[in-house]
Amino acid sequence: MENINKDFTLVGSKGSDSTEKIAKPALSFFQDAWRRFKKNRVALVAMWVIVITLTFSVISAVVVPQSKANYFNPNKTQVYGNLPPKLSGDLPFWNGEFKAPGSSTRSNVYEEQGVEKGKNYIFGTDKYGRSLAKRTIVGLRISLIIALAAALIDLIIGVTYGIISGWMGGKVDLVMQRIIEIIQSVPNLVVVTMLALLLGQGISSIIIAIGLFAWTGMARQVRNMVLSYKERDFVLASKTLGQSTWKIAVKHLLPNVSGVIVVQIMFDIPSMIMYEAVLSAINLGVKPPTSSLGSLINDGIASLQFYPFQLIIPAIVLSVLSLTFIFFGDGLRDAFDPRASED
Amino acid sequence: MVKYILKRLGLLLLTLFLIVTLTFFMMQVMPGTPFSNPKLTPDQLEILKHAYGLDKPLWQQYLIYIGHMFTGNFGTSFVYTNQPVITMIAQRLPVSMQLGVQALIVGTILGAFMGKASARRKNGWLDGIFGFVSVLGISVPSFVIGTLILLYLGFNLNLFPISGWGTFSQTVMPTLALSLAPMAVVTRFVRSEMIESLSSDYILLARAKGLSEKEVVNKHAVRNSLIPMLTLIGPMAANLLTGSVLIEKIFSIPGIGSQFVDSIPAKDFPVIMATTIVYAVILMLFILVTDILTAIVDPRVRL
Numbered sequence A: 001m002e003n004i005n006k007d008f009t010l011v012g013s014k015g016s017d018s019t020e021k022i023a024k025p026a027l028s029f030f031q032d033a034w035r036r037f038k039k040n041r042v043a044l045v046a047m048w049v050i051v052i053t054l055t056f057s058v059i060s061a062v063v064v065p066q067s068k069a070n071y072f073n074p075n076k077t078q079v080y081g082n083l084p085p086k087l088s089g090d091l092p093f094w095n096g097e098f099k100a101p102g103s104s105t106r107s108n109v110y111e112e113q114g115v116e117k118g119k120n121y122i123f124g125t126d127k128y129g130r131s132l133a134k135r136t137i138v139g140l141r142i143s144l145i146i147a148l149a150a151a152l153i154d155l156i157i158g159v160t161y162g163i164i165s166g167w168m169g170g171k172v173d174l175v176m177q178r179i180i181e182i183i184q185s186v187p188n189l190v191v192v193t194m195l196a197l198l199l200g201q202g203i204s205s206i207i208i209a210i211g212l213f214a215w216t217g218m219a220r221q222v223r224n225m226v227l228s229y230k231e232r233d234f235v236l237a238s239k240t241l242g243q244s245t246w247k248i249a250v251k252h253l254l255p256n257v258s259g260v261i262v263v264q265i266m267f268d269i270p271s272m273i274m275y276e277a278v279l280s281a282i283n284l285g286v287k288p289p290t291s292s293l294g295s296l297i298n299d300g301i302a303s304l305q306f307y308p309f310q311l312i313i314p315a316i317v318l319s320v321l322s323l324t325f326i327f328f329g330d331g332l333r334d335a336f337d338p339r340a341s342e343d
Numbered sequence B: 001m002v003k004y005i006l007k008r009l010g011l012l013l014l015t016l017f018l019i020v021t022l023t024f025f026m027m028q029v030m031p032g033t034p035f036s037n038p039k040l041t042p043d044q045l046e047i048l049k050h051a052y053g054l055d056k057p058l059w060q061q062y063l064i065y066i067g068h069m070f071t072g073n074f075g076t077s078f079v080y081t082n083q084p085v086i087t088m089i090a091q092r093l094p095v096s097m098q099l100g101v102q103a104l105i106v107g108t109i110l111g112a113f114m115g116k117a118s119a120r121r122k123n124g125w126l127d128g129i130f131g132f133v134s135v136l137g138i139s140v141p142s143f144v145i146g147t148l149i150l151l152y153l154g155f156n157l158n159l160f161p162i163s164g165w166g167t168f169s170q171t172v173m174p175t176l177a178l179s180l181a182p183m184a185v186v187t188r189f190v191r192s193e194m195i196e197s198l199s200s201d202y203i204l205l206a207r208a209k210g211l212s213e214k215e216v217v218n219k220h221a222v223r224n225s226l227i228p229m230l231t232l233i234g235p236m237a238a239n240l241l242t243g244s245v246l247i248e249k250i251f252s253i254p255g256i257g258s259q260f261v262d263s264i265p266a267k268d269f270p271v272i273m274a275t276t277i278v279y280a281v282i283l284m285l286f287i288l289v290t291d292i293l294t295a296i297v298d299p300r301v302r303l
Helices: A002-007 A029-039 A041-063 A066-070 A074-080 A132-168 A170-185 A188-199 A203-213 A215-229 A233-240 A245-281 A293-302 A309-336 B002-029 B042-051 B058-070 B085-120 B125-139 B142-156 B169-198 B201-208 B213-226 B229-250 B256-263 B269-297
Strands: none
Touching: A029 A041, A029 A245, A029 A309, A041 A132, A041 A309, A132 A170, A132 A203, A132 A215, A132 A245, A132 A293, A132 A309, A170 A215, A170 B002, A170 B269, A188 A203, A188 A245, A188 B002, A188 B269, A203 A215, A203 A245, A215 A245, A233 A245, A245 A293, A245 A309, A245 B142, A245 B229, A293 A309, A293 B142, A309 B125, A309 B142, B002 B058, B002 B269, B085 B125, B085 B169, B085 B213, B085 B229, B085 B256, B085 B269, B125 B169, B142 B169, B142 B229, B169 B213, B169 B229, B201 B213, B213 B229, B229 B256, B229 B269, B256 B269
């Protein structure tokens, strides 16, 4: 009998407090959301793609500056212009062979145009002989800068507007909501076009143009959340204890609304990337030598019939980029609000 | 109901008035004039300005514009001399409308079917394919899809005429390009609505009553999933009209969108203003109509 007691410890025999507890570890809102988010594999991959893309864009700013992507030798456009993608001479589809416009057979364009041996353009070149890979990297960076900066404007205006509108309520809310309705009833494209016209071409004016119209959705979401939270007991308690309105907004409302805000931003970013592309496609985007994904697509459309690769590469980058943000946003929404999840 | 509609119409007019005012004054601060031809002498410029009433004080121009607007006069184009803007729009709006309506019909019907099929075979291979297609429709911009369709169906396969307007076959490719985005949105929406309603109690009851699976799905689940879709269609319809700007450009379709795009670099202010107004009216009317329709179809919604 003594031997048995040595090998086994009886559960609860010590009667300690710790064994009384059967609760799972306490998780904060964000820990809980992260736990749920990790289960969504697509969203997790999307998150990593976004992280890698952002890091890549930051690092590439050193390696591929804009001037390098815009540079071309005007005397050598005959040699370097419109080269097809080539990675190496041995690969079957990536070897620089291409059916040139007018001819019926594939031929090695690199040899025909007299490009130095060993010089490969993995995404090909545009009509001036600029490397499409470099231009796409710069374009991606500029599109991201535009989208993120516009999202920041969206965040600042939308959240402030929403909190004020929801918190004040009554007549103020009524007027502020009518203003939003008016802004929303002007078609987005018209607003963006007008603002872009008004502010002139350039990256900063595109950012302002897109940021200034896009905040209405955010403001509405935040307002609805604030409306529901401001009547909750913890806010009332705060008020009773004499907390200032400003502190209640920052300390109590904002953390509770943050989930909605993050999700809304993630859904806004792809549409901002898209708006930049649309603006560039109607020649209101970034000024010419500068490349953005939109302007590259626009250039690609112009030469589509002969050199489809010039359109397809930036188009794929743009689509994958918006796709990852959509998936990431989907995952976040499900993580923050488990009831919205489909399954 | 009538009171509600009147109230909304009043709000619509107020909004319209504000939009007109805003765009009018925005036009004034915009850089550049439509008369920037260096060959024009100062005298000729004066004559032109006088002819278009641009020499009057700004507030007078504004009042004149508002006054004319009520009689359906949106001025004359700066670029196409003596061409009243209203006739330009009257010629081009039906084209855009037809394209938009076709894309909307194709998009919603295909989307509803795909969403229904996806929801019934949740997580099956069909669901996967439709999910992939709808994800593509959402993430690939319509002008990229449009150009790819143009390249492969138009140039390479020669299936449809590449550009122009007039015959039905010329509308196929742009309709296809335009309908992909609404189709994607509708598919995702119907799928999640259907999954929700298929797991609700009235479906359980319908099954318990011994209805066939087909009846359960078509009579109960589909009907209840399509009602909330109405709220989607309003903004979507208006978006299709404005969204077709680039599609019209790519397929060189003489619609209102391509006119809008052309009038921007030309600083053809009367055309830009009129197009904005038309777009806004359409958008607001569509949203109003869908709100009313939702109330009629779904008795739970009270106006």
